[in-house]
Amino acid sequence: MNVVVVGGGIVGLSSAYALAEAGADVTLCESGSLGTGSTARSAGGIRTQFSTPVNVRLSIESLRVWEEFETEFGVDIAHRRSGYLFLARTPETADRFRENVAMQHDLGVDSQFLSPSEAVERCPGLDPDEFVGATYNAADGFADPNLAVQGYATSAREAGVDIRTGTPVVDLVTDGDGVTGVETDAERIDADFVVNAAGAWAATVADLAGVDLPIHPRRRQVAVVDPSRPVAADVPLTIDLERGSYFRPERDGAALVGGHFAETESDVDPDAYSDSMDLDWAATAVERAAAYTSYFDGDSRIRRGWAGLYAVTPDHHPIVEETMPGLITAAGFSGHGFQHAPATGRLVAELCTDGEASLVDIEPLSSRRFEDGDEPVERNVA
Numbered sequence: 001m002n003v004v005v006v007g008g009g010i011v012g013l014s015s016a017y018a019l020a021e022a023g024a025d026v027t028l029c030e031s032g033s034l035g036t037g038s039t040a041r042s043a044g045g046i047r048t049q050f051s052t053p054v055n056v057r058l059s060i061e062s063l064r065v066w067e068e069f070e071t072e073f074g075v076d077i078a079h080r081r082s083g084y085l086f087l088a089r090t091p092e093t094a095d096r097f098r099e100n101v102a103m104q105h106d107l108g109v110d111s112q113f114l115s116p117s118e119a120v121e122r123c124p125g126l127d128p129d130e131f132v133g134a135t136y137n138a139a140d141g142f143a144d145p146n147l148a149v150q151g152y153a154t155s156a157r158e159a160g161v162d163i164r165t166g167t168p169v170v171d172l173v174t175d176g177d178g179v180t181g182v183e184t185d186a187e188r189i190d191a192d193f194v195v196n197a198a199g200a201w202a203a204t205v206a207d208l209a210g211v212d213l214p215i216h217p218r219r220r221q222v223a224v225v226d227p228s229r230p231v232a233a234d235v236p237l238t239i240d241l242e243r244g245s246y247f248r249p250e251r252d253g254a255a256l257v258g259g260h261f262a263e264t265e266s267d268v269d270p271d272a273y274s275d276s277m278d279l280d281w282a283a284t285a286v287e288r289a290a291a292y293t294s295y296f297d298g299d300s301r302i303r304r305g306w307a308g309l310y311a312v313t314p315d316h317h318p319i320v321e322e323t324m325p326g327l328i329t330a331a332g333f334s335g336h337g338f339q340h341a342p343a344t345g346r347l348v349a350e351l352c353t354d355g356e357a358s359l360v361d362i363e364p365l366s367s368r369r370f371e372d373g374d375e376p377v378e379r380n381v382a
Helices: 010-021 053-067 069-073 091-106 116-122 145-158 199-207 279-290 337-354
Strands: 002-006 025-029 084-088 112-114 133-137 162-164 169-174 179-184 188-190 193-196 216-226 237-240 245-249 255-258 301-312 319-324 327-331
Touching: 002 010, 002 179, 010 025, 010 145, 010 193, 010 327, 010 337, 053 069, 053 091, 053 337, 069 145, 084 091, 084 116, 091 112, 091 133, 112 116, 116 133, 145 162, 145 337, 179 193, 193 199, 193 337, 199 216, 199 301, 199 327, 216 279, 245 279, 255 279, 279 301, 319 337, 327 337
Parallel strands: 002 025, 002 193, 025 162, 084 237, 193 327
Antiparallel strands: 084 133, 112 133, 169 179, 179 188, 216 255, 216 301, 237 245, 245 255, 319 327
């Protein structure tokens, strides 16, 4: 079986590795360098606290790989488990958090619902008067995406994957029934399956086969900040969910600060967007974090920052499916592609080799859900 993977980010590399391990002959085409798209600009979060069962299941299966990554791939990805803390300002959000925790418990995830005072025990700089409840999981955390890319790329090559960087796919080859290969800027490559793992470019790739996928490239920013009060290494990644603000400890006493603000909710050209942080945005991000913690104030210094792309779907779930004969889609993770990449790679391999997925029930991730209009929305978006 010959498979071409389009996209050299973490999802594409995981898919290529899993396919090669399953016995496929795999060629991976990346227009630039490996991991330099969304993966390199990820905050590296790894968590199980999602609001829908399918995302929790993707997390559980991926976590099995992240926990043993150094053993399997020979690379220490700096996986730090300082926890995730989601904060609720309203009773309605707190009630939804309780439902989330119950669902997560049913799936074997050890998350907790906390009172504001209990949340302060996990995040000592938190102002408890701003909130009515929280959820927490000590096993959540983050890792270094660039190191993970190195691990997957090395193991994929050792498994026989032909990784071609600087090789843009300019067209998909079809025969009237489905996709049968790709055209690069240099040659045609025939394939039994083409995997669209192009992230923020996934809709453009799908369009080459006449398929319209609702995957939108959205610009997201992160600031590296010297806090006024040190953020200890064991402080969780803390999310003021309703106001779209988060922060977490970073190396050398710094903190990462970010969030989803209204002005970012528009599509951008993934080939022509600014990957530099906007200073006005960074000042707003710090102000929002200062509004509910004592770690930040007017004396906090913004060191640097960057911008990257989320590949966003209307319900913040990925599309993982055989979209048409010969075309597998694994994209649209809405900011969760890094952490869900290990499970996704195995699902892609199952779709190609077995014709169906068994690791996780991916029916909720079919693009057909957008035609029905009743898709569940992932609300724990950070």
